[in-house]
Amino acid sequence: MVHLREMPExxxxxxxxxxxxxxxxxxxxGGPPLKARRVALVxxxxxxxxxxxxxxxxxxxxxxxxxxxxMDDLVMSHVSTNFDRTGFFQDLNVVFPIDRLRELLNExxxxxxxxxxxxFMGATPPEQMEPVARDLAPILREDRxxxxxxxxV
Amino acid sequence: MPTVGIxxxxxxxxxxxxxxxxxxxxxLGRPFGAPNQPDFQRRVLRAALELFDGxxxxxxxxxxxxxxxxxxxxxxxxxxxxxxxxxxxxxxxARLIERALANEIALLRPWYxxxxxxxxxxxxxxxxxxPEQIAGLVASFATDPDGTPxxxxxxxxxxxxxxxxxxxxxxxxxxxxxxxxxxxxxxxVANWLWGETTLGKVIVAIRDRxxxxxxxxxxxxxxxxxxxxxxxxxxxxxxxxG
Numbered sequence: 401m402v403h404l405r406e407m408p409e410x411x412x413x414x415x416x417x418x419x420x421x422x423x424x425x426x427x428x429x430g431g432p433p434l435k436a437r438r439v440a441l442v443x444x445x446x447x448x449x450x451x452x453x454x455x456x457x458x459x460x461x462x463x464x465x466x467x468x469x470x471m472d473d474l475v476m477s478h479v480s481t482n483f484d485r486t487g488f489f490q491d492l493n494v495v496f497p498i499d500r501l502r503e504l505l506n507e508x509x510x511x512x513x514x515x516x517x518x519x520f521m522g523a524t525p526p527e528q529m530e531p532v533a534r535d536l537a538p539i540l541r542e543d544r545x546x547x548x549x550x551x552x553v
Numbered sequence: 554m555p556t557v558g559i560x561x562x563x564x565x566x567x568x569x570x571x572x573x574x575x576x577x578x579x580x581l582g583r584p585f586g587a588p589n590q591p592d593f594q595r596r597v598l599r600a601a602l603e604l605f606d607g608x609x610x611x612x613x614x615x616x617x618x619x620x621x622x623x624x625x626x627x628x629x630x631x632x633x634x635x636x637x638x639x640x641x642x643x644x645x646x647a648r649l650i651e652r653a654l655a656n657e658i659a660l661l662r663p664w665y666x667x668x669x670x671x672x673x674x675x676x677x678x679x680x681x682x683x684p685e686q687i688a689g690l691v692a693s694f695a696t697d698p699d700g701t702p703x704x705x706x707x708x709x710x711x712x713x714x715x716x717x718x719x720x721x722x723x724x725x726x727x728x729x730x731x732x733x734x735x736x737x738x739x740x741x742v743a744n745w746l747w748g749e750t751t752l753g754k755v756i757v758a759i760r761d762r763x764x765x766x767x768x769x770x771x772x773x774x775x776x777x778x779x780x781x782x783x784x785x786x787x788x789x790x791x792x793x794x795g
Binding site for chain 1: 554555556557558559560561562564565568569570571572579580581582583584585586587588589591594595597598599601602603605606609610611612668672673674675676677678679680705707708712715716719723726727730738739742778781782783784785786787
């Protein structure tokens with residue numbers, strides 16, 4: 401229903417032609433083999449624990465999702481109405497694949513899982529999120545994270 | 554910090570050129586494909602993670618080859634498990650609206666409880682209000698926005714109303730999909746909510762009013778919010794402003 405190819409043409413064109421930032425170069429950070437990496441999930445689905453304040457449009461802030469949090473307690477306060485939520489209602493992993501990450505750890509595909517994951521709300525101008533993202537990087541580094549998976553909606 | 558991203562809109566990723574991305578052919582809102590498909594979800598996550606190995610020149614943009622698994626068989630003809638009275642015809646009397654919403658909530662409640670058992674969780678609860686409290690708030694805001702107090706402390710009134718509306722929308726939707734049924738696609742459920750319930754009708758009316766208010770005041774921020782945050786694009790034909 402909200403698959404790009406099934407959108408009305410004018411809505412699809414509006415999405416595809418949306419202004420997005422462009423950059424002169426692409427930064428590159430290497431690291432050890434995947435099986436030795438420590439992985440964090442960073443979602444832009446507006447996820448947070450029920451006790452956290454909901455997201456406010458334009459704020460650009462984030463919520464912490466501790467790896468040992470009760471993941472069944474996560475809710476979603478993303479402002480946009482233009483993506484499917486019925487998948488999320490049935491199974492958190494379709495937006496935030498925490499159980500799948502644990503399975504890959506058990507299979508030895510990755511080295512370890514970060515102590516905490518992070519959630520932003522998309523639909524925020526990227527330049528408003530940049531200072532927050534810069535604050536987040538050292539927090540991830542302190543946790544020895546060397547692999548971040550961005551999970552959009 | 555080494556990163557890899559799932560890309561739901563490949564054209565955007567091609568322009569932004571992040572270091573590593575996996576483009577997936579899934580619908581917006583489902584970056585790992587489909588609910589309750591752990592093997593498929595794991596394949597997607599693993600394909601993204603494997604971009605950390607074997608590449609040393611950015612940007613790396615790979616394509617996940619497979620479509621998300623869909624429902625087997627007929628996807629037509631879904632019907633909500635609850636039969637409702639027709640939506641309130643005129644949205645002018647707050648008491649009538651609140652009563653109609655309360656009736657819908659009461660009829661959906663057993664299915665919502667079933668959904669919580671089935672899914673082991675619920676997305677309802679972002680506003681901190683009960684469904685019945687939200688019914689009163691929505692009825693009040695639809696008929697007397699200026700006289701309605703901000704429903705969430707510390708949030709602008711319109712944001713609080715939006716969060717309350719989303720909460721009630723989640724309650725309805727979770728109840729509607731509680732019974733495992735391959736035909737309950739999100740479009741079928743949305744057509745029911747926006748076309749057959751008083752809640753859908755009230756949200757459309759609130760959006761119409763906010764759009765008028767934004768235009769009259771030249772308030773670009775309110776216009777952006779009203780345009781995209783209340784009624785999904787596939788249901789905007791029901792609104793006055795489209």
